[in-house]
Amino acid sequence: MSEKRCFIPPATVLPLWAAERLSGPFALFLYRHVSKPLAALTGRLSALFPFPVAGVFAIGCMAAAAALIGCSFRNRRALRVLSRFLCVLLSAYILLWDILYALPAAPDGKLSAPSLNALCERLIEETEEAIPAFLERNEALLLDRALVLMRAQTGLPLERAKWTRFPGVFSALGISGLYFPLTGEALVNGDDLPDTLPFTICHEMAHQAGWAREEDANYRAFLACEAGSDPLFRYSASFTMLIYAMEALYRADNAAWRARVGGMSRALTDRFAAANGLMTAGPSRAQAAQRAVTDAFLRFSGEADGVDSYERAILLLAAHWGLTGGAT
Incomplete structure (x- = not known):
């Protein structure tokens, strides 16, 4: 026995x-x-x-x-x-x-090229309006400012996110942040791209609030940043979503993508190029391994798109702005 x-x-x-x-x-x-x-x-x-x-x-x-x-x-x-x-x-x-x-997930779908083009146009406008806040940014108390935004958005008594003690390790693995459910902590890499860092904090806190799916966490983080009065967070949210939307538009309609890039201001073009350069430089072996593990984990958990599920937030955002006329 x-x-x-x-x-x-x-x-x-x-x-x-x-x-x-x-x-x-x-x-x-x-x-x-x-x-x-x-x-x-x-x-x-x-x-x-x-x-x-x-x-x-x-x-x-x-x-x-x-x-x-x-x-x-x-x-x-x-x-x-x-x-x-x-x-x-x-x-x-x-x-x-x-x-x-x-728990119930958002419906599947795919944006048409015209819808993606309209979404990129809207996001470029939002980002252009907020970019002065980034160029003259005050990065003090980012964790506290994110806490205020996320508590206001969710109505939950969330806890403050924390900086990881090993940002070099996170950067080497290509990790911007993570949520550790067994301790309820949202951990953020303080060495991440400054354009996306404020949004990343809110994204990890969205996990803390109970949104496990990556597209949901991205969408909730965007809503929190958009509804708040902090211009740096508004810029970060619009910029991050713009990256996802522009990647999708590039695949759907390259000519429209080029037109959108050509219409950006010099300041936004420089930031877009900096972020795009980091993404197209090619991952290291450690980053590729981490991405493969994350992709497998997300698929096992129920995210059919794996790491590509982050990008699905643009479908939720397009619906939020009424730009899904061509969604399929």
Whole structure:
């Protein structure tokens, strides 16, 4: 009997995962009454520490797992403890993150070339209006300013994002930011492109607010920046969405893309070229590996487009502005 007990804990995780994925009403009930309050509590506890708890938590878990694996060769009880330890981690992951993918998603669709052209025109206008705020930018208290915007947009008592302690590692891997659900922390790479950095903070905080899908997080972050009175965040949101929209327009109608680039001001052209240069320089092996892992993770979680799901936010934005006449 004792030999079989070590397999019981993982077996209890599978029904939970299957139930929240296969039953929408159950997933919604679990999210409202368990996951949402648990995530808020986790975030509040992590906010007590001025440094990111995620790294300490991850290292501690790996050390504990390694120690238990080592002990299991001499003591079978250690194997049972390891099994239960992994069960707790998997259950926490399901409740704090995976369940969010079981909630209703935005409808699929694709913008036509005319709709993309109109969206790019609107975004260029928005970005041109706000670019002076970037050129004369005040980057003080970015995390606090983002917190005000996201709390106003979501109506939730979100916690302040944190700068990662390892920006060099993040940059080497091509990571602008990430949300660590097991500690409820939104972590941001402070060395990221200054044009997109304010938006990235809001994007990671949108994950903290409960929007797991990348297109939803992008869209909610845009709404927060657009509705706020901070011109630097308005510029960052418009600029980031412009990059996505221009990439889509480039594939759909190259002539229209060239016309839009030709109509940009010199200041915006320089910033657009700087961002485009970073994206077209070619990823390093580490960045390519990170992108492949992220793509696989997103697809496994339910994002059919993988890393391309970030760009799907432009469909939501076009609908927000009434520019989806040619959507398919």
